[in-house]
Amino acid sequence: MSAALELDPRDRGGPAQPLLVVENLKKHFPVRGGLLNRQVATVQAVDDVSFSVRKGETLGIVGESGCGKSTTARLLMRLMEPDAGSVIFDGDPVGDRHGITVNDMRRQMQMVFQDSYSSLNPRMTMAESIAYAPRMHGLGRKSAYDRAENLLSRVGLNPRQYARRYPHELSGGQRQRVNIARALALEPRMVILDEAVAALDKSVEAQVLNLLSDLKQSLNLTYLFISHDLNVVEYMSDRVMVMYLGRVVEAGPVESIYRHPRHPYTRALFASKPTLDPDRRTTEMPLTGDPPNPINPPSGCRFRTRCAFAQPRCAATTPPLAAPFEAAAPTHVVACHIPEAQVYHA
Amino acid sequence: MLIFAIRRLLQAIPILLGVSLVVFGLVHIVPGNPIDMLMPPEASPEVIAQMKAAFGFDKPLYIQYTLWLWRALHGNFGLSVFNATPVWGQLVEALQNTFVLAILGAALGFSMGIFCGMVSALYHGRWPDKLFSAIATIGVSLPHYWCAIVLVLLCAVLHDWLPAQGMGDDSLPLYDRLQYLVLPVVTLSLIPMGVIGRLVRATVLDILGQDFVGALSAKGLTRWPVIRHIAKNAAPPILALMGLQFGYLLGGSILVETVFNWPGSGNLLNLAIFRRDIPVLQATILVLATFFVLLNLLVDIAQAAIDPRIRR
Amino acid sequence: MSDITLQTQLVSRAEAPAAPPPGYWKSVGQRLLRDKTTMAVSLLLAAILFITLGAPLVTHYDPYVGSVLTRLKPIGTPGHWLGTDETGRDLWTRLCYGGRLSLLAAILPVTISLIVGGFLGILAGYAGGWTGTLIMRTMDVFYAFPSILLAIAICGLLGNGLSNSIIALAVVFIPPMVRVSETVTTQARNLDFVEAARASGTTTLQIIRYHVLANVLGPIMVYATSLISVSIILSAGLSFLGLGVTPPQAEWGLMLNSLRQAIYVQPYVAALPGLMIFVTSMCFNLMSDGVRGAMDVRLNK
Numbered sequence: 034m035s036a037a038l039e040l041d042p043r044d045r046g047g048p049a050q051p052l053l054v055v056e057n058l059k060k061h062f063p064v065r066g067g068l069l070n071r072q073v074a075t076v077q078a079v080d081d082v083s084f085s086v087r088k089g090e091t092l093g094i095v096g097e098s099g100c101g102k103s104t105t106a107r108l109l110m111r112l113m114e115p116d117a118g119s120v121i122f123d124g125d126p127v128g129d130r131h132g133i134t135v136n137d138m139r140r141q142m143q144m145v146f147q148d149s150y151s152s153l154n155p156r157m158t159m160a161e162s163i164a165y166a167p168r169m170h171g172l173g174r175k176s177a178y179d180r181a182e183n184l185l186s187r188v189g190l191n192p193r194q195y196a197r198r199y200p201h202e203l204s205g206g207q208r209q210r211v212n213i214a215r216a217l218a219l220e221p222r223m224v225i226l227d228e229a230v231a232a233l234d235k236s237v238e239a240q241v242l243n244l245l246s247d248l249k250q251s252l253n254l255t256y257l258f259i260s261h262d263l264n265v266v267e268y269m270s271d272r273v274m275v276m277y278l279g280r281v282v283e284a285g286p287v288e289s290i291y292r293h294p295r296h297p298y299t300r301a302l303f304a305s306k307p308t309l310d311p312d313r314r315t316t317e318m319p320l321t322g323d324p325p326n327p328i329n330p331p332s333g334c335r336f337r338t339r340c341a342f343a344q345p346r347c348a349a350t351t352p353p354l355a356a357p358f359e360a361a362a363p364t365h366v367v368a369c370h371i372p373e374a375q376v377y378h379a
Numbered sequence: 380m381l382i383f384a385i386r387r388l389l390q391a392i393p394i395l396l397g398v399s400l401v402v403f404g405l406v407h408i409v410p411g412n413p414i415d416m417l418m419p420p421e422a423s424p425e426v427i428a429q430m431k432a433a434f435g436f437d438k439p440l441y442i443q444y445t446l447w448l449w450r451a452l453h454g455n456f457g458l459s460v461f462n463a464t465p466v467w468g469q470l471v472e473a474l475q476n477t478f479v480l481a482i483l484g485a486a487l488g489f490s491m492g493i494f495c496g497m498v499s500a501l502y503h504g505r506w507p508d509k510l511f512s513a514i515a516t517i518g519v520s521l522p523h524y525w526c527a528i529v530l531v532l533l534c535a536v537l538h539d540w541l542p543a544q545g546m547g548d549d550s551l552p553l554y555d556r557l558q559y560l561v562l563p564v565v566t567l568s569l570i571p572m573g574v575i576g577r578l579v580r581a582t583v584l585d586i587l588g589q590d591f592v593g594a595l596s597a598k599g600l601t602r603w604p605v606i607r608h609i610a611k612n613a614a615p616p617i618l619a620l621m622g623l624q625f626g627y628l629l630g631g632s633i634l635v636e637t638v639f640n641w642p643g644s645g646n647l648l649n650l651a652i653f654r655r656d657i658p659v660l661q662a663t664i665l666v667l668a669t670f671f672v673l674l675n676l677l678v679d680i681a682q683a684a685i686d687p688r689i690r691r
Numbered sequence: 692m693s694d695i696t697l698q699t700q701l702v703s704r705a706e707a708p709a710a711p712p713p714g715y716w717k718s719v720g721q722r723l724l725r726d727k728t729t730m731a732v733s734l735l736l737a738a739i740l741f742i743t744l745g746a747p748l749v750t751h752y753d754p755y756v757g758s759v760l761t762r763l764k765p766i767g768t769p770g771h772w773l774g775t776d777e778t779g780r781d782l783w784t785r786l787c788y789g790g791r792l793s794l795l796a797a798i799l800p801v802t803i804s805l806i807v808g809g810f811l812g813i814l815a816g817y818a819g820g821w822t823g824t825l826i827m828r829t830m831d832v833f834y835a836f837p838s839i840l841l842a843i844a845i846c847g848l849l850g851n852g853l854s855n856s857i858i859a860l861a862v863v864f865i866p867p868m869v870r871v872s873e874t875v876t877t878q879a880r881n882l883d884f885v886e887a888a889r890a891s892g893t894t895t896l897q898i899i900r901y902h903v904l905a906n907v908l909g910p911i912m913v914y915a916t917s918l919i920s921v922s923i924i925l926s927a928g929l930s931f932l933g934l935g936v937t938p939p940q941a942e943w944g945l946m947l948n949s950l951r952q953a954i955y956v957q958p959y960v961a962a963l964p965g966l967m968i969f970v971t972s973m974c975f976n977l978m979s980d981g982v983r984g985a986m987d988v989r990l991n992k
Contacts, residue, residue: 110890139892152883156905162884165901166891212887219891397832405848516980520973522924524931525965528951532958630837634928638951648840649932652847664836664844672835 051085058118080279091256093270101279143216147228149208153200160196184214206237285365295367456662477643481628484567496579518573527638571624622678626671722985729981743790752781754788774960789941796926800860808865812872830866856935916979
């Protein structure tokens with residue numbers, strides 16, 4: 034794997050440099066209302082999020098719906114302008130005078146959307162959809178269609194059968210394969226998968242997940258895997274990041290997070306995960322109530338309103354991400370003030 | 380709900396201002412002064428200047444506009460340039476006649492449209508559906524002024540069933556005067572019938588296809604409660620279209636009024652155009668357009684009252 | 692693995708050389724050919740176009756020359772199979788020639804509003820923000836007038852004549868055109884595939900051309916066709932009121948108005964120009980329905 038990495042002429046910093054570094058990313062949406070449509074509040078969709086993705090790894094992002102996972106993906110692709118924060122792609126700040134442009138970044142980082150139907154142009158055949166981006170980037174018509182057909186067979190669809198089909202003629206799983214092929218058409222180094230398998234049937238989901246693993250191996254891709262499905266994230270990811278109401282509450286290697294979740298929210302989240310293994314049954318209290326309104330979220334730690342361990346200091350200051358069990362798990366970071374809350378009751 | 384109504388009311392104000400600006404501006408995009416068009420070419424410059432001053436056409440445009448709008452808000456549209464009688468009086472009389480036609484025409488057209496649409500939807504794909512769909516298509520592309528002529532042809536020329544023109548004398552007994560109403564009202568009712576029928580059919584079919592109707596039937600509810608649910612869900616879009624269509628009847632009656640020589644606002648407008656009677660023209664258009672805006676406002680509020688999803 | 696290895700690997704997996712896929716419009720055309728109503732209506736429209744544009748081929752009379760001797764003859768008169776009008780001109784000839792102005796006065800305003808309104812609507816829909824709000828609020832003001840009223844007001848003030856009636860109708864049709872194009876553009880713009888195209892790093896113009904226009908032009912064109920149906924009625928209506936084409940020119944609305952005076956003498960002849968307006972309007976209406984159906988990829992395969 035590392036040998037292949039060195040072969041990639043686009044690799045600038047070598048394997049030690051993270052492919053993507055995100056620092057203090059922030060996006061607040063204004064909420065308008067009242068008689069004169071003035072701004073009455075803000076939704077802090079993504080608030081001060083920092084993380085990095087190493088070359089060749091898969092970083093999973095989990096959280097309930099509305100926690101800012103998808104907004105983060107859109108901010109990374111610059112489908113939305115962030116309010117603050119920086120994105121550094123392989124050492125180059127994106128959109129910065131000294132770095133690379135947004136368009137250069139998009140050639141190397143692509144995205145697969147959740148809705149396989151609406152993310153394909155209904156007026157274009159599969160081959161046209163896949164060939165579109167390479168053609169717009171200057172590849173000839175013939176070569177672009179050749180590439181599209183090759184990619185179709187790569188994602189397991191016979192081009193003779195599917196190249197000329199329209200989106201409505203395919204099943205959801207087939208369409209999502211096409212979406213993956215389209216994301217690969219520019220030969221990116223990194224792919225963001227935003228709930229890419231969430232809308233699929235379980236059996237189809239497994240096939241697509243295996244396809245993604247194979248593609249990652251053979252094309253040396255880096256994934257950012259966003260999902261609300263804890264099992265799928267565990268299967269796919271090398272590292273996992275847990276988000277709650279626009280903030281990162283916990284991050285670390287997948288085994289460490291799944292075996293010893295530290296943050297009360299993560300533990301509650303995992304407790305609600307259905308499991309068939311009697312040994313893994315937890316005594317943890319399941320999550321109660323709805324997440325608080327993201328408009329005007331709680332001060333300090335945002336989970337404190339649902340946390341059994343909450344203390345006054347949780348409302349006063351926001352806990353920073355720290356590695357409390359440094360000796361055992363140096364890369365496992367948690368944002369929680371209360372050490373007792375982090376002890377795992379097995 | 381109240382906030383929605385107030386906000387919607389506030390939104391109507393700039394639109395009404397814009398409407399008044401357009402009505403006022405229309406007169407002034409035409410090259411030359413309204414007085415120049417009216418006066419005979421041999422009129423002396425002094426007389427023209429005198430006339431301009433008398434009608435206020437000598438002042439700068441924005442002053443003319445403000446003055447005009449201010450007076451219009453008080454129901455004062457000045458004097459007709461043609462016969463020097465107050466515009467407002469003429470307009471009120473004409474509007475009454477138009478309203479009689481429009482309300483009766485709308486009532487007849489809407490009920491026929493709703494009936495046809497409902498029957499089509501309930502007999503989806505069978506012969507009543509096909510028949511009414513054909514009628515609706517014909518109704519939409521029927522030039523109503525031609526339709527008026529054909530009706531006159533049938534009922535007044537070939538057979539002596541009904542009077543062809545006018546609205547009858549006040550001295551006539553009520554029954555005879557009602558006869559004058561029949562042809563114009565029937566003609567007007569054909570304008571909204573096709574459009575309403577189509578929308579009712581589409582809306583009802585759409586609702587019939589939704590899950591909750593099946594659920595209602597599955598719950599054992601009999602026909603009538605189900606139809607009441609359908610009506611409640613179909614009402615908002617149909618109501619909106621009815622508001623629009625009623626506005627079209629008010630403004631669009633000009634052609635029908637011309638054929639039947641009905642002394643309504645359309646006829647007044649037509650006369651004003653040919654007499655170059657600018658004050659009458661401006662007043663008629665402004666009042667009709669204001670009605671139209673207020674009508675839409677009412678429809679919006681009524682819609683929101685029925686369907687909470689529309690309130691934003 | 693590098694670009695080069697990816698390329699070679701992909702090529703080795705190729706099964707058949709890529710032929711460019713067939714266009715979307717081709718399949719729409721195929722579906723239209725199978726639709727009987729639309730084909731019948733198209734044939735009828737073609738026939739109307741033929742007798743109007745090719746009027747000298749189907750009649751040898753002059754549309755402007757009549758004779759007092761042949762005034763107001765009924766339908767079926769030898770030599771004048773549709774009768775004659777109030778100045779003795781052959782009605783069939785007048786109807787053929789009259790269609791030229793009627794169609795011109797109906798189609799031109801729609802074309803103008805299609806270009807102007809379509810541009811403004813797509814701009815408002817894609818740009819959004821202040822530009823969009825400004826355009827849409829201005830259109831709301833024009834929307835406040837019932838369409839016939841606005842057309843009559845503009846035409847009445849500008850004075851009668853063909854060009855003024857065309858201008859008046861274009862002004863009337865621009866606001867609904869803007870609204871329709873704004874709505875479809877906003878819908879298309881928010882779909883994931885436009886986001887996906889943006890994410891693939893292509894320019895705004897490319898996205899508008901390949902993704903927005905392709906999905907937006909169809910509905911806009913269908914709407915324009917249905918507007919022609921309205922436009923025929925309205926433009927003839929303006930002439931009927933004496934606000935459009937001026938005598939002695941032949942135009943269906945104008946002919947209807949002048950023959951109306953003779954309704955007690957020749958009732959059936961008087962109704963003929965209106966029949967032409969009605970049939971033409973209905974043909975455009977049905978055709979727009981047919982095209983709309985054929986363009987919906989999801990409905991019919």
